[in-house]
Amino acid sequence: MAEKQLLVHRVNIPGTMRHLSNGAEWVEVEGNSVRQIVRNLDQLHPGFLEKLMADGRMAPGVAVAVDGVVTNALLVPLEQPCELFFIPAIGGG
């Protein structure tokens, strides 16, 4: 059975977390879902997982944008390489 090829994505590191990535604004990370990407990012640069996720969900106050679309679909498989941004969750009144 052929293994599904791991996609490589560009992950933007928020300003407040660049001390974890040695100052890098962009990091290339493998993964087939957003959750896998975050876990792999944490493998490369420890400290991200506890900042970005809690109990398998995005941490309160954090949202994810995949190629510019804000999404909650952490586990849904990605089809192609993407650019990932972490942004404060925007609510409203």
Place this chain on the structure above:
Amino acid sequence: MSKTHVTTTVNGDEVEFLVEPRQSLLEVLRDELQLTGTKEGCNDGNCGACSVVFDGTLVASCCVLGVEAEGKEVETIEGMASPEGLHPLQQAFLEETGMQCGICTPGFLISSKELLKAKPNPSEEEIRFWLANNLCRCTGYDKIVKAVQKAAAVMEEA
């Protein structure tokens, strides 16, 4: 605290109730008579949500005591429509979208009803002046004023 027996007329019906001297007319209407159309927004006469007609005068029912109602006539929102249908003001508020959340609407309808009795053909300035004691946070007043203008026109024709 012992209660006083009060007999009064509400929306044309004679009613009686027992009330403590410290209870407001607003409290009596809502809690004793179950007429919950009149609303509490501030309980100190500053928002107009509790507006009723008391012996022919537009009042804030939170600033009137229940015992004062003895022998008087009270008109509330529940008495505004007739078996024939809605009052032209009520109909105009619906057609002109003169409300959003609706909590201030009974107060505005009572105030507007009294305005049009006193001035059947008010100018916009007169409408805004008369209604300045009724606060609305949702509409910005524009469509309320237009609803009153529409109702005035309809009532003039009738």
Place this chain on the structure above:
Amino acid sequence: MNAPTTPPPVRTEFDVVGTTPIRQDGFEKVTGAARFGDDIHLPGMLHGKMLRSPHPHARIVSIDTSKAEALKGVRTVITGADMPTLSATVVAAGEGGEVNMQDIADNCIARDKVFYDGHVVAAVAADNPHIAEAACALIEVEYELLTPVLNVHDAVADGAPVLHEDYTPGAFLFPTQKALPNAGRLFMEHGDVDATFEQCDFVVEREFTTKAVHQGYIEPHVTTAVWTSEDTLTIHTSTQGAFAIRDFMASFMNMSLSKIKVVPLEIGGGFGGKDVVYIDSLAAVMAKRTGRPVKIFMSRSEVLRGTGPSPETYIKVKLGCNKEGQLLAADLYLLFEAGAYPGGPIAPGTMCALTRYNIPNVRLDGYDVFLNKPKMKPYRAPGATQANFAAESALVDLAEAAGIDPIDMRLTNALKPGDMMPMGFPCPPLGSIEMLNAIKNHPHYKAPLEGENRGRGVSYAFWFGAGLGSSAEIRCNSDGTINLTTGSADLSGTRTTLGMQAAEELGVDFALISTNVGDTDSVGYTFQSVGSRTTFATGIAVISACNKLIAEMKKRDGMEWVVEAADVDYAKGVFTLKSDPSKTQAFAEVCAKADHTGGPIIADASEFPEGVGFQIAANIVDVEVDVETGKVEILRFSALQDVGKAVHPDFVEGQMQGGSVQGIGWALNEEYFYDDKGTLRNPTLLDYRMPTSLDVPNIDCTILETPNPGHPYGIRGVGEVPIVPPPAAIRDAIKNAIGVSLTDLPMKPGNVLKAIWEQKGKA
């Protein structure tokens, strides 16, 4: 996910969307029959009242409730010690900022410390509200006073008293390397801001302040709790989100979600302030202890003292451009009050400050500052009004320095579809150029304005809006009529606009659809009615349910002709056999035969839409300033907004007008007065003075429609952005009227006079 796809084209022709039917709940609202939170009376119901701290910062040493308990008619008295231990402390609730359940529970009733004037320390349930109030006065509390922190500068200064030794801000907010006390930080930077400022031809630096303002809903908070069995609880309340209340209550009461039912009654205004538990857990605990239903109705002063306003802020702006008016660099430093607990609107405020402009070098340094005031809450585009006031005012001053018309400067720098946004993804379709040109072409903008001390101002504003999850259920009746239930609380008419979307998608008359707001037992999880999401996101759930319904009905129709669903077409209320168009059935006919084709026809859907359409708006305002008194009169006000697609144009105008007048109040008059002891001095509607009908003119509305491809009809959220532009527009008008550039809200008579005298003094 993220497979390359072309989204389906947005619909452009409509039969129902765009019309103006009378709302279905209108009759009840104009006759006083509509049931709001305080209109419910349950047999045996008790009334609850709270005792609130008069001190802004203190440790509770002891509470003696014995005299209160002895008062005739008092059924129970509780303090923080009587509340259950939380089952979960951190839950995602979707609002910007940090959500710590223990903080929210402590905000309901203090445990060891009180953090603001008005913080609840005890509650009483009694036979009537008067007895409950009298009992509160008999409760004896011993406080150890602590030094209060009362403004943002004091809160972040070295050596400030620390409010929370231990707190966990969200991922974006953490104590900085400077180790500021009492703040979390949000920091974003692109490009080289400092070097670019050196190269700018024109630079302005300004400091702005704004005061706290309350959402001002006319209906105070109210809730009634009743235990329907030993372990099942029903909450009847006015709320923007029944499911959110259920989530909070499950955590606070340590109960399962299925054991709690929240029934949303009609709500008399929310604007973001009714998205959380304040009194529901107090009512529930007292109801358990007494075995009776307990209703708590907040007084107006409690609402002002104890429920979140939108914060006081300090914003420093540095903005630079070249000779052509191109904005090259921006540097913002923002201190926003969070209040007693972390999680104020610093994040959305910071991110909306300049997002409508394409600026290559930007530094945004925002702080969520804790201090001894009520916990700040969202107020209609939370944080954006304050940030917009600062950013637009700085832009106008910069344009003046550069000798460029401010609207032209906005056009030069307007964020357009495809431009990179500060948070790093390309801007989706947005009618920014169309909006700015619409200002210039507006009859108001072109009309002459004559007279002394009169001036015209303009501003331009941006707000995000939310997507998040909604559920809808749609059921056909045997007579061809339809029942639609969603989980969205209806703040101003959305049950009607959701019904209109269903009628549009189903191709039937709107009159056939009866819409309903469901409680937490009767419909799927639906996120709160906040963030301008209801017509957009719940609309998508409704449309999705309609399409499932049509698919099922095609199958049922097919049975008549012994074909599969794929052989059936459907349009505008008629099912047609593809192979023989003479074989048709009307919608009602298929419904009538449901019994024989498989039973009742229903469909439900839950959607979490991703394509939120951002909101832009603009104001044109004419003012006259009385230079003797400082009073500013609004002569003429025009609001412009891009709504994607107006479902009910009158309702859309209502949002624009209501938000504009709230913005006018924010600009000219509303503010919280705290004295130097930290006591709120104006907790009444006499002294917290909101606009009346006499204070404002008609609000003229221009609706633009740049479709949002994220919704099948192009709908964007409309509810929030109207409150964002007014303060900046009015400040601009005052500047043009009398040549004074104000920097502080509110622009009340005293502040205007001070600025006039200062200017004269300098001359």
